Amino acid sequence: MKRVKELRGMLMESDPSVAVTVRKLVMVSLMEIFKDIAPTYRIRPLTAAEKAAKVKKETQRLREFEEGLVSQYKFYLEDLEQTIKDWKQKKRKRSQAEGFQSYRSLAEVDVRCLCELLLALPHFNFHNNIIVILVPLMNDPARKVSVMCCDASRQLFQQDKLGGASIAAVRVVSGLVKSLNYNVRPEVLRTLLSLRIKEVEVKKDVEATAPTK
Template structure:
């Protein structure tokens, strides 16, 4: 018997099915990492849709089976379709049978009454607020500092920015000094101060001599403590504590009966020492209206506001010193009264002593900062006192101070020019 050899098929002559070829291609792309993710998402979405359709179909079949069972039962009871529909509408209309027809009272609420224990428990569960939380709301975080390898966090009190104002020209303004547009603050009215003074006087009238002495002693100690605290805060950080400088300057208008003159002396000397330390070594210039309209960085705007507020407080202080040195009463509706400083109606002798102290502070500001704004105003205010009696002390003070300083151009030409005019 002859063996019949099968003919060898050529490679590639066998044809695979389309589905098998597609699976091979998919596997090959998956191994290469080139398989599109969109295909997987589409396939997953299709499977989910098919599953949902299957579930809906099963639920529909169950509902149809239940309806058919109900219809068969109804047919057994001999009810027509109209009766079936009617009873289906009245399916839940039997609630009236559950009510108590013997009384007309309303059904009682299932909610139980609140007791004092429940209210106390709810109160205990409320969050507590402490004084530290209220203080933290008025604080803001500052940039930390590194000391001895440790990071130290810093916080500062939020400052309330003062609004703008046009400053009245009470002093003759120097050409090189700042313009009139500076920081504005709330005007203080004299009637309100008078009301407080009258009520204070009425209270003091009820005290005995010993009680009055103790009261004034304690009150003065409180004022001195406040002045020291405000001065220290301003010296630590002038730019961020401009609000404290304003508060200290407002104490120049203190009207406490029996203490006002003493408090004003303490505040006047304290402000002199504060300004001697924080006045910059250059003149300040307020930007023009055109410069204010331009958009600037937040830091630049903050610096401008600080400089304007600083100059306003400085000018009010100089105006106060000039008025007190000339032993003049504070006129109503003047620049000083607008900023909370009113006349005390003191005796002439008390005003003279107070004026001498104000003149000394005036000279100290000129000698320590002859380069700063309003220097010509200070010179014009001091020179007339050199022609009066007992002016030797003033001349000795100025000559002694100026002799210790080298770069004082005003001692060369400005002071001599002013003296020549007198």
């Protein structure tokens, strides 16, 4: 994880002549790395008893790797989220048009990375965090960003066989729609048509609304 940490540090590149390009390359590189090395399960924190227990060297190395992986992945997602926040702030200020355009292209790469992680690692840690970041962007005025996020949500619904990720996403979408008083892009609602719903239990609802005799 040492090399990953060093690479992530390059997201803080401050030289204005290369900062945007370097950060784009690092974002995509880290995204591909995490997609490759993340296990096919969610890593849980060790209990105090587990930490105190003696284990084989191989087990200890695995634990250290998993702990480092979760830590670096968390920091990476926080870096991506902060970039989006900075972009939104620049959108509100609209200062220095040329600089704003560069930052918008950076934000678009940022969103693409999050969308790919949303689809590639639905089983892994912090998946709900990615959903919370991306769902509001489904309704973003920037069409390219909105389309990427809506497409990613649609694909998530289509490929989600267990339903857990879909439920989490639908809850966030529902909260977004209500918070905006239902004034959202039609595309946001159309993504829900991709949900893998075969049956809906309406019996209880019907009974609850039926007039009493």
